[in-house]
Amino acid sequence: MTFTDEAPRTGSLPARGSSAARPRRGSAALAVYVAAGLLLIAFNLRVGIASVSPVLSSLEHDLGGSPAAASLLTTIPVFAFGAFAFLTPALSRRIGLHRLLGVTMAAAALGIGLRLIPSPVALFAGTVVVGAAIAVANVCMPAAIKQDFAHRTASMMGLYSTAMFVGAAVATAFTVPLMADFGGSWRAALGFWLVPAAAALLVWLPRAAMNPGHVPHSTRVLDAVEELPDEPRMRRLLRDRVAWAVTGFMGTQSLTYYAALTWIPTLLRDAGVPDGEAGLMLSYTSLPGIAAALAVPALSRLRPPWLPIALSTACLIVGFTGLLLVTDGGAPWWWMTFLGLGQGSAIALSLSFIVLRSPDSRHTGHLSTMAQGIGYLLAGLGPVGLGIIHSATGGWSMPVGALLAVLVAQFAAGAAAARDRHVFSTGGARP
Structure with missing residues (x-):
């Protein structure tokens, strides 16, 4: 999988064949604009989900308890x-990488808007679209960051992770107050997030509208993810x-993150903490999470290479274990701080590994599809599994214990991913 040589780079000219392909004096301004656009998109990549957890009890009441x-x-x-990640390469070849990002934001706004319709079918349909x-x-x-910011990949990946954390923090912090402002309507509170x-x-x-041109005698566009005839296919990557x-x-860090995102508010309420x-x-966990995500480029230089993974895992262990000590409405700010530090560093590291373990942009798209497609399918078991264990036991000791067991696997996988080697390198692919 590759990007054609004509694909635009940060601060460079648009692709040849584009109506906008002419010398530009404002290349630095163009790079800032593209970065800002990417970070605005990143801000929206958790909002549609993070906004649901704070009003889950109200949703439950309206869904028949x-x-x-x-x-x-x-x-x-x-x-x-996970499921829709595998469609991305084909969509990119037809639409183009940058225009496809614009389509995703239109679809996200549509999905969030569907939640305003007073119907359970619309609510679930909107959730699928989001x-x-x-x-x-x-x-x-x-893939876009690798292409547009080839010489600033580490810093841009850190900012990308940070923007997602900021979006999640804003959504979790303001959805309940918005519900109050909208007269107790959780639909209006969730619908508000179509605005960003x-x-x-x-x-x-404007970036999406820049016609990157088409490959001669093909419907593919020049900034699309393209499979070369001699390119190793996904089936070989599955043996690497x-x-x-x-x-x-x-997968494991996403599992613990989304399990926590879904059930921590309920755990805290069961301990006597008021809903708001x-x-x-x-939401507060996003603040240390942002700091940890920004620190990942520096942490990645620590040796041995598994040390950042160990620090991240240790913070998560302390945070999850500490939550079991919350009683009588005590505010577990310390535990939430450790939890945020662990989550922020783990998410940033996992996204960075997609880029760092790819030898060049030719392989980033395939690895991103595999890691996020399979990884998120695994992660979806977290909220469901935690809910099943909690319902079966009536408490939180066993669910949190299950998360601690997952952290062992998370550390093992992270330590292996932290080794300085690429996919298809010697020792990477099984015979």
């Missing part, structure tokens, strides 16, 4: 992340140990 039906609203998008839009954008973003998706689309439209290490780390404060505390 069914905890299973309510939890599906946070589980469906994660499974969609999940599909984010799934495609998830795969496109590392629409804003990202509007900002990105490095690719599986990256995929395993992506529980949502605020979940």
Whole structure:
């Protein structure tokens, strides 16, 4: 999988064949604009999901008091992340990488808007659309960053992770107050989040509208992900140990993240924390998460290479274990701090590995598809599994214990992914 040589690079001319292909004096301004557009898109990649958890109890009431039906609203998008990720290469070849990112923001706004319709069918349909839009954008973003910011990949991946954390933080912090402002309507509160998706689309439209030209005698566009005749296909990548290490780390860290995102507010409420404060505390984890994500480029230089993974895992162990000590409404700010540090560093590391373990942009798209497609299908088991264990035991000790067991696998996969080698390198692919 590759990007054709004519694909635009940061601060460079648009692709040959484009109506905009002419010398530009404002190349630095163009790079800033593209970076800002990418980060606005990244901001929206968790908003549509993170906004649901704080109002899950209200959703449950309106869905007939069914905890299973309510939890599906946070589980469906994660499974969609995996299922729809595999469509991204074909869509990119037809539409183009940058225009496809614009389409994802339009679809995200549409999906969020569907939730305004007073119908359970519209609610779940909108959730599927939101999940599909984010799934495609998830795969496109590392490829776009690798293409547009080849010499600033580490810093841009850190900013990308940070923007996602900021979006999640804003959504979890403000959805409950918005519901109050909208007269107790959770539909209006969730529907509000189509505004940033629409804003990202509007900002990105000029970049998406730059016609990158078409490959001669083909319907493919020049900035598309293209499979070369001699390119190793996905089936070979599925036999590569490095690719599986990256995929395993992506899947396990996503599993613990989305399980926590879905159930921590309920855990805190069961411990006596008021609804509004529980949502605020979940939002607070994004602050240390942002700091940790920004620190990942520096942490990645630590030796041995598995040390950042160990630090991230240790923070998660402390955070999850500490939550079991929350009683009588005590505010577990320390535990949420450790949890945020662990989540932020783990997410940033997993996204960075997709780029760092690819020898060049030819392989980033395939690895991104595999890691996020398979990884998110695995991650979808987290919210469901945690809910099943909690329902069966009536408490939180066993669910948290299960998450701690997953962290062991997360560390093992992360330590393997941290080794300085590429997919298809010596020792990477099984014979």
